[in-house]
Amino acid sequence: MSLKKILGRLLFLILVIWAASTITFFIPRLSPRNPIRERFAELARIGGFSPQDLETIVASYNTKFGLDKPLIQQYFDYIASIARFDLGVSLNKYPKTVIDLIMESLPWTITLLLVTTILSFVIGNLLGAVAAWPRAPGWLRSLATPFVLLMGVPPVLMGVLLLFFIGFRLKLLPLGSAYSTGLVPDWSSPAFIWDVIKHQIMPALALILGSVGGWVLSMRGMGVTIQGEDYVLFAEHKGLSGYVIFKDYYLRNALLPQVTGLALALGTVVTSNIVVESLFGLPGLGRVLSQAIQANDFLVIYGIVLFITIAVATLMVVVELLYPLLDPRIRQD
């Protein structure tokens, strides 16, 4: 891939990040709400300090956060602070910064995200490829059907149904949260790790069942097209075994567009992940976000949104830049 193309993608990435930060800067300021005043008015009701004190506090905070400067100055300061990865502080859990909160919860989110995305991508593509492969046995090909039927059910609803059938009726798995109440987090004890895994199975299952069908469908469509290609016919006539043809001639070529599809689906995948986390009360970004929504902790809401947007856009560009490693044809130009 030429340097020019790489620079072009990086410029595009910067444009996307700029657009996202501009939106998260201006939308809240269009609204008549003043988060700092609301927050301290709430504290004033509980703590009972006088309205004069409230005004002084609000004014001092406005100075501290630079909210008394002209809007355009605030905007440039904001963009500059984002460039330094500074997303501000939590109003609710002061003095923790937004980045602190994100870093605490990120390992949970990334683990769940990686495991479910990889599993559903692998399972979905294998099932889809087999479903389109005429020489596969019938029972194997029909395995894909139930997943396609489940495609209309978003992961959150799948989560509620699993909670009812597996958690509530059959009592096989716990009903939510990261680990059993009363357990002390200790990552060296196998019992604790097993407890955590048990709590992760249902959310993971909800995410996987909700997304496998999409991969099955697009892979089956790809597979049908590729079977008609000359090189597959040629491989058959060379007398290669069915397994080799399936693996090297058929699957590898059909997978290429699926990788692009994965990059495009990232936004949806992350979104479902976050909502499922908040449904199951897992301590990932989703719960931090929903707690911030409950507590009107604005800077945390905007910070998490911006962080995820930047992460998703960056990953998309990275996948695009790695694509030539998978497809030698693109390396040429």
Added chain:
Amino acid sequence: MTTVAISQPDVLRPSRLVLVLRYLRRNQSLVVGLLVVLALAVFTIHGMLTIDPKNAYPLAAPPKLPPSAKYPFGTDFFGRDLYAAMVVGLWQTALIGIIAGAIGTLIGVFLGFTSAYFGGAIDAAIKGVCQILTPIPAFLIQVVIAGSIDKREVTIYTMAFIVVLLAWMNPTLVIRAQVLSMKERQFVSVAKLSGMGDLGIIFQEILPNLLPFIAAAFVGQVFSSMFASFYLAVLGLGPLREPLLGNTIWAAQSQGAFFNGWWWWPLEPAIAMVLILGSLALINMGLDELANPRIRRTE
């Protein structure tokens, strides 16, 4: 020599209705989807006519009752009659989807036509904005917007507005692509050569041919708007007083419904939502087949 009158055998021409029915027999996903939507509509309309909408709001019934003869869907922690809440919730959820879907599709049709038909700088600008906004997960921006609005002021119309703000890019790009291919067809050239104006060509030549695509885009848009508003409500960003399906699930989860054994409370809205989204997905697949003759199966 005698002439023999050969009676002309009657050519069996099936009536229009038979043709439509035959098509529907082939396009089963459309039929199943439409039937489920119809059933949900009957449930909602029948409910709206028979219930008192006040029962969908807190303190209308004794709290936490499982489904029984008097309360067929049970009641929740706050004392809503869940049957009434389901009826009103289905209605409101559908309303958000239809309003946001219709506005999104209209914007998409307008921008898509402008972009593709006139080309040049306008096209580059519209396409560029769509491309920059597409990688940003729309849902997250909707979270920012919904979070900036005072929760007491959120209504279902605000919800529809929040959803539609970031839901016009997809129909714009779809319609743009269709118009681009359509305007190169011969009948458009003929119309141009015969001196038809731009508006005439758009409204009389291109638009009628795009109607199936616009219908499919509309259904897709209703689907994604319901989806988006549902996700916002599940995170607690909906109009908290209203019994929207997503709100009910959020309320049930935050009161620990499954921990406390109130299984019917989150389960009912979840099933209703599965039925709505599933049937819309089926209708969308069916309309795709109707709009795109290449994948139309032969009898």
